[in-house]
Amino acid sequence: MDIGALSMVMSQSRVQESAGIAVMKMAMDTGKENAEQITEIMKNVAVDTNVGQHFDGRA
Structure with a gap:
């Protein structure tokens, strides 16, 4: 194989590696944003500790 080839x-290998890293970074950023949004949603959920404690099976 000659030097030019x-x-x-x-x-080409470096370009492919750089593209792969860029795509992985985008996926990680998206995952982080989703986790932050879920955390915010969970903070705003009101939890009633009495819900589900008793079951009335009579219908």
């Missing part, structure tokens, strides 16, 4: 292969 080797250089092209290495350059």
Whole structure:
């Protein structure tokens, strides 16, 4: 393999690696945003500790 072809292969490999890292970073950022939104939603949920404590099976 000549030097020119080797250089092209290495350059393409770097581009593919950079693209993969960029996509992974976007996915991680999206996951972090989703987790933050879920956390905010859970903070705003009112929890009634008496709900579900008793069951009246008579209908």
